[in-house]
Amino acid sequence: MTTVDEPARSGGRLRDAARTRAEILDVATAEFARAGYAGARVDEIAARTRTTKRMIYYYFGGKEQLFTAVLERAYSVIRQAEQELDVEHLDPVAAIRRLAELTFDHHEAHPDFIRLVSIENIHEAEHIAASEELGRIGSPALEVIRRILASGRKAGLFTADVDAVDLHAMISSFCFFRVANRHTFGALFGRDLVAADQREHYRTMLGDMVIAYLTADRASD
Amino acid sequence: MTTVDEPARSGGRLRDAARTRAEILDVATAEFARAGYAGARVDEIAARTRTTKRMIYYYFGGKEQLFTAVLERAYSVIRQAEQELDVEHLDPVAAIRRLAELTFDHHEAHPDFIRLVSIENIHEAEHIAASEELGRIGSPALEVIRRILASGRKAGLFTADVDAVDLHAMISSFCFFRVANRHTFGALFGRDLVAADQREHYRTMLGDMVIAYLTADRASD
DNA sequence: TGACTAACGAACCAGTTCGTACATTAGTCG
DNA sequence: CGACTAATGTACGAACTGGTTCGTTAGTCA
Structure with a gap:
């Protein structure tokens, strides 16, 4: 799940694994729901995130696991x-x-x-x-x-x-x-x-x- | 195998628009049902037909219309x-x-x-x-x-x-x-x-x- | 402080996918 | 029969797509 331990720091951190992960999941949910599994585009998910496609593979491994x-x-x-x-x-x-x-x-x-x-x-x-x-x-x-x-x-x-x-x-x-x-x-x-x-x-x-x-x-x- | 190349068709005509169309529809139905719209492959449909991809575009115009x-x-x-x-x-x-x-x-x-x-x-x-x-x-x-x-x-x-x-x-x-x-x-x-x-x-x-x-x-x- | 690592970004790549240009042949009709 | 059209096959390409390579930076801790 998305609940990686929240780092102590609160303010808008530049690097926040949990937040990035959660944002990817939010966007991916919408994209998969919109277009189906095959119709969903990893690039599109990445584009709608504040991060890049690289991070999707970094955190989830691939489209299937995402x-x-x-x-x-x-x-x-x-x-x-x-x-x-x-x-x-x-x-x-x-x-x-x-x-x-x-x-x-x-x-x-x-x-x-x-x-x-x-x-x-x-x-x-x-x-x-x-x-x-x-x-x-x-x-x-x-x-x-x-x-x-x-x-x-x-x-x-x-x-x-x-x-x-x-x-x-x-x-x-x-x-x-x-x-x-x-x-x-x-x-x-x-x-x-x-x-x-x-x-x-x-x-x-x-x-x-x-x-x-x-x-x-x-x-x- | 049994029927390698039969030049002179007996009953079945070599060129039969209705039959070709129907066969494409049969295969396409199975393929779309199997993989969804985006997941379905036009090439795959063509491969499972006795005809070619060209015919799919000839008869239906495109994936969407198919x-x-x-x-x-x-x-x-x-x-x-x-x-x-x-x-x-x-x-x-x-x-x-x-x-x-x-x-x-x-x-x-x-x-x-x-x-x-x-x-x-x-x-x-x-x-x-x-x-x-x-x-x-x-x-x-x-x-x-x-x-x-x-x-x-x-x-x-x-x-x-x-x-x-x-x-x-x-x-x-x-x-x-x-x-x-x-x-x-x-x-x-x-x-x-x-x-x-x-x-x-x-x-x-x-x-x-x-x-x-x-x-x-x-x-x- | 300075080394070390988790987190991140840009560019790239190899395989795929829809669609098409071009060539050809079967069947039909005057 | 010979022209004409419907039907068909081959080969190809431009764009896309999932996934990766390589390098960078923020944050941490000895």
């Missing part, structure tokens, strides 16, 4: 957000709805992250596979879901016997699709899924969908 | 599949479930198409925007959904007052995510969403979800 570092930092952000989830004081139904809404909000707030994930999937997650860090991180949200599901089942509120990972996939799929595919969807169906005045509508729709699924009377099958 | 042509054909395939939808003889609940399942099946059967859509979204649907053909096609599935929703509401089966486009987005999001993000999801959560032995599970889950949403008692909100 992209991996970008992914690592992007995932660490979402992991951190998930760690701050505080919904378990709510009743199970409200907790799940709140969790879904927070996932919804996070996707909307981080379109670059969504693009990076799309790009990484085009490349069959090879960078995640190559990263030690990304390989062993779990999802804090998953644990939260697990606990809410357990208590909801215990209270007889949730009829569906869903697995936490599957529920996470269900919630994520809606949030992800809305942001990731907004361009083709908009072009083909003439509807902007991310329009500001539709936000509450889709947020509610997601919650309704998840709760309906969890509380449905499955006997009618 | 990709647009690839998208146009890919979308025409799904449009055609949707036109063969035959679910309206079923009762509304069964019809929606069947429609969802067919969408599910189509996504699973056409991973290259999913990748192309992901790629096109990275490029903000600029090729769809540039295509006259793609701009004015509607979705046959949308009309089907509209009719089923209307009859379901009329029969008092569907409590939710959903819009057809939104329901289409809901169904698509789950199907799309499962295929498009299977690599990162698998790497991060250790679960293969496209594993053969999980297929029925997710297919059922999708149907349950959609039906639960449509038939839920929204009064409890």
Whole structure:
């Protein structure tokens, strides 16, 4: 990650490894998200930085490793957000709805992250596979879901016997699709899924969908 | 080998514009889906064809237009599949479930198409925007959904007052995510969403979800 | 202070990539 | 048949791109 120990000096140092590294990562994130892995230009990233291309190779080794570092930092952000989830004081139904809404909000707030994930999937997650860090991180949200599901089942509120990972996939799929595919969807169906005045509508729709699924009377099958 | 150089072609003509064009499109589809727009190599496409790069420029004009042509054909395939939808003889609940399942099946059967859509979204649907053909096609599935929703509401089966486009987005999001993000999801959560032995599970889950949403008692909100 | 190292910059290079100029041939039609 | 056009193949090049070589400077510490 970018957190190399901050040198004691504070003022605008000319030479500041941590700052340079972080700036490269910021610019690289935007560039990769903009143009995809192959479309991203190392020269372009360097040009938008206060440093030079030499430094990218000095700190990261190459384009491939730079992209991996970008992914690592992007995932660490979402992991951190998930760690701050505080919904378990709510009743199970409200907790799940709140969790879904927070996932919804996070996707909307981080379109670059969504693009990076799309790009990484085009490349069959090879960078995640190559990263030690990304390989062993779990999802804090998953644990939260697990606990809410357990208590909801215990209270007889949730009829569906869903697995936490599957529920996470269900919630994520809606949030992800809305942001990731907004361009083709908009072009083909003439509807902007991310329009500001539709936000509450889709947020509610997601919650309704998840709760309906969890509380449905499955006997009618 | 078997066919070194056959001067006198039997059935297949030596010069066949339609065939050459189609072969280029086939190979280009695979190549773009494999590596993304920028990552795809025109030389590579040419090499895998029985013709040369010259022909790609002769028939399509350039890489950009070739990709647009690839998208146009890919979308025409799904449009055609949707036109063969035959679910309206079923009762509304069964019809929606069947429609969802067919969408599910189509996504699973056409991973290259999913990748192309992901790629096109990275490029903000600029090729769809540039295509006259793609701009004015509607979705046959949308009309089907509209009719089923209307009859379901009329029969008092569907409590939710959903819009057809939104329901289409809901169904698509789950199907799309499962295929498009299977690599990162698998790497991060250790679960293969496209594993053969999980297929029925997710297919059922999708149907349950959609039906639960449509038939839920929204009064409890 | 002066040597030593981390951090940095400019210029360069070798391989690649899209695109094209030029030459040629198969098929068709009067 | 012979001219004419659609279709095709070869070879090449200008621009670009990831990566490197070589040299410089700021900061640190003995």
